[in-house]
Amino acid sequence: MKITLVETIPLQIPLRRPFKTAKAEQQNASVVLVKLHTDAGIIGIGECDPRPHITGETVDSVLAAVSGYLTPAVRGMELSAVDDIEKICAQMDRVLVSNPSAKAGIDIAAYDALGIRKGVPVHSLLGQRRRETLQSCGFSDLGTREEAEQDAQRCKKLGCKNFKIKVARNWTKDLDRLRAVRSILGPEVGLIVDPNQAWSVERSIKVLKEAKSQLSVCEQPIPWDDLLGLATIAQEVDAPIIADEAVRSPSDAKVLLRLKAANMVNIKHLKSGGLCRASEIAEILHKGGVECMIGSTMETGVSSAASVHFGLACPNLKYFDVAPPTDFLIEDIADGLQWSGLEVKTNDRPGLGLRLREEILSKYAIS
Numbered sequence: 001m002k003i004t005l006v007e008t009i010p011l012q013i014p015l016r017r018p019f020k021t022a023k024a025e026q027q028n029a030s031v032v033l034v035k036l037h038t039d040a041g042i043i044g045i046g047e048c049d050p051r052p053h054i055t056g057e058t059v060d061s062v063l064a065a066v067s068g069y070l071t072p073a074v075r076g077m078e079l080s081a082v083d084d085i086e087k088i089c090a091q092m093d094r095v096l097v098s099n100p101s102a103k104a105g106i107d108i109a110a111y112d113a114l115g116i117r118k119g120v121p122v123h124s125l126l127g128q129r130r131r132e133t134l135q136s137c138g139f140s141d142l143g144t145r146e147e148a149e150q151d152a153q154r155c156k157k158l159g160c161k162n163f164k165i166k167v168a169r170n171w172t173k174d175l176d177r178l179r180a181v182r183s184i185l186g187p188e189v190g191l192i193v194d195p196n197q198a199w200s201v202e203r204s205i206k207v208l209k210e211a212k213s214q215l216s217v218c219e220q221p222i223p224w225d226d227l228l229g230l231a232t233i234a235q236e237v238d239a240p241i242i243a244d245e246a247v248r249s250p251s252d253a254k255v256l257l258r259l260k261a262a263n264m265v266n267i268k269h270l271k272s273g274g275l276c277r278a279s280e281i282a283e284i285l286h287k288g289g290v291e292c293m294i295g296s297t298m299e300t301g302v303s304s305a306a307s308v309h310f311g312l313a314c315p316n317l318k319y320f321d322v323a324p325p326t327d328f329l330i331e332d333i334a335d336g337l338q339w340s341g342l343e344v345k346t347n348d349r350p351g352l353g354l355r356l357r358e359e360i361l362s363k364y365a366i367s
């Protein structure tokens, strides 16, 4: 089977409510759906989730990268075995540095197409299946205390074991929200705070010591390009540190291990350039004794399905931070994942096991 064409469909899907972090406020999920066509008539589905504040990509830059560089590079390439996907990723890296979410759309679609061709689900292409289901973390963005309380109450009812909350607008108010959420969730639930790079090294050390009894883990407190600073924080505070924006590639993971810059890593296919590199990062960390979170963004069920398959096979998974897409989007474009509250499993159909809802797709397609 050979790749013949990479089709892109930009989508803008409104969110149920604005999504707020220390870095951005989003009203819509802006994504690019990828349909990877092959000479066997099989079409794989993937998704690019460009985030200017995470990878420096936009919808326009993804469309230009795919049509101008990545499609010419992969057209005609063989796609008959798992090793072929490694070759496709290497070829994309040869013609264009960075641009990870553009590459992720093609990588995910290649796994989907190969799974359909072989009659197996994507998780079996990523290695051994290690679990039957995944439970997502509960979640609250950078909203008011009342909104955080409502989110915590809803997740508590769903049996959430870990809860992630965005912080870093105002520390007094953040601490107030943390205490309110902690009192609802109780001491057993893990509480992950994510300042999205908003603090300095000194501030991180100060506030993490102050909030010690309220939180369990802190994700990416300082800017992505300061791994030495992250290492300083990790050595100074008791709370485990998760690196998110700081780790995009397998070599970032190796540097992180060498520096002991964090206790865990949040892996997202939009940062790593897809599932092939995401699996490589997980493997490097696993050998180094570091666990991971699998994270997400405002995305459709296509990206979520890719993360679920990755999560089922990931050897060192600690936290799964991928919510049901319609918790955020007003409508989803794909059916296939089986969500029950915060629990999710796949349907074991070949590939990602998805069916696109073409009528929804055409509703949110932008030209």
Ligand SMILES: [Mg+2]
Binding pocket: 194, 196, 219, 220, 244, 245, 266
């Ligand atoms: Mg994060």
